Amino acid sequence: MGLIKLKNIKIYAYHGCLVEEKKIGSDYRIDLKVHANLTRSATTDNLSDTIDYVHLNHIVKEEMAIRSKLLEHAAERILNRILLELPLVDKVIIDVSKINPPIGGNVEMVTITRSKKR
Template sequence: MGLIKLKNIKVYAYHGCLIEEKKIGSDYRVDLKVKADLSQSAVSDRLSETVDYVHLNHIVKEEMAIPSKLLEHAAERILVRILDEISLVDKVIVNVSKINPPIGGNVEMVTITRSKSR
């Protein structure tokens, strides 16, 4: 078993329940943790036998580009796509953070965490 982490994927997206959030957009941070069997690729040194983190990053950016009211919804789409598209992955943990959320206070970010396994 192995672990691949993508930390601090920065995206600009249009998520939220407020009309302003969907018009103006906001900065987001996504962190991924993927558990997979990396033993074969560790020996073979072949990209085709591992989890390609370029593919993971691509999925995150595409799914974050689709507006959602809730961060949970965007996170769920990321989880489902990774498990659907990358057969080596056994478990995915995703954190989606909204930077400087409009919640009437000085808050650096709000983060939701979701996970899904095969």
Template sequence: MGTIKLKNIRVYAYHGCLVEEGKIGSDYRVDLSVKADLSKSAQTDDLADTVDYVHLNLIVKQEMAIRSKLLEQVAKRILDRILIEIPIVKLAKVEVSKINPPIGGNVAMVTIEMLKKRKDL
């Protein structure tokens, strides 16, 4: 088993419960970690035998582009797509952070973290 991580994926998106957030948008950070059996790709040196991190990045960008009120909804969609589209992945963890959230204080970011395992484990 091995781990592939994508750190600090920067996205501009329009999530939030406030109407203004849907119009103005905000900066977001996404961190992603997936666990998979990487032993075959380590032997074959073939992209088809591993988790393509370009595919992971594309999933994140596409799901972040769909407006949601809650970051939990965005994270769930990201996790669901990873497990559906990349069969080698056994477990995925995503952190979605809103940079400078409008919460009436000096807060650098707010982060939600979610984890999902493949059901057939």
């Protein structure tokens, strides 16, 4: 078994329920943990035998570009695509954080965490 982590993927996107969020957007941080059997790739040293983290990053960027009212919805799309497109993945955990959310207080970020497995 193994774990691939992508930490602090920075994205500018337009998620949220407020009209202002749709117009001005916000900074987001995404963290992924992908569980998979990495035994074969550790032996063969072939990219085709592992999970390409460039592909993971591409999925995150594409799905975050699609507007959602809720972070949970954006996270669910990312989870579904990873499991659909990357058959080696057994489980994926995602944190989606909105940096400086407009919630009427001094809050660095708000984060939702979701996970999905085969």
